[in-house]
Amino acid sequence: MYEGIEGMKHVLQMELDEAQEICIFGDGEAFKKAVPTWSEEQAKKRLLKKVKTRLLLKASPLTIRAAKDLLKNTEKARYSQIRVLPEAFSIVGGFDTFADKVVLFSFDEKNIAVVIESKIIQTMMQSVFNMLWNMAEVYNHTLLK
DSSP, rough: OOEEHHHHHHHHHHHHHSEEEEEEEHHHHHHHHTTTTTTHHHHHHHHHHTTOOOOOOOOOOOHHHHHHHHHHHHHHHHHEEEEEEEEGGGOOOOEEEETEEEEEEEOOSSSSEEEHHHHHHHHHHHHHHHHHHHHHHHHHHHOOO
């Protein structure tokens, strides 16, 4: 378990060091508040390392704008895909899957990241992510035009 901004940064660096692909689910705006400017830095680092990334985020004006910008940037779009889920899903916190790990995030006054290293749990959470990713496809065709 990792706490605070430094704990979050440590976990995100672990992802960069170990992942070939990262699947990110959650509230992008809450993440940006928890670790200011880090999402942009992390995105640049993932691009430099050519880590494939799928982001599944709660729809908000900021997230929708970021998704549209990503679709316009062919270099970023080669390694990153983004889909959004309706705000009605009331997503708070999030999780990432990569390698044989799952990271559970709680964005609040403590900012907690829990790393679980288990291929079985990672496979299960990857399946949950994939189901939601597929659900979001139809929603994205209408929202991100």
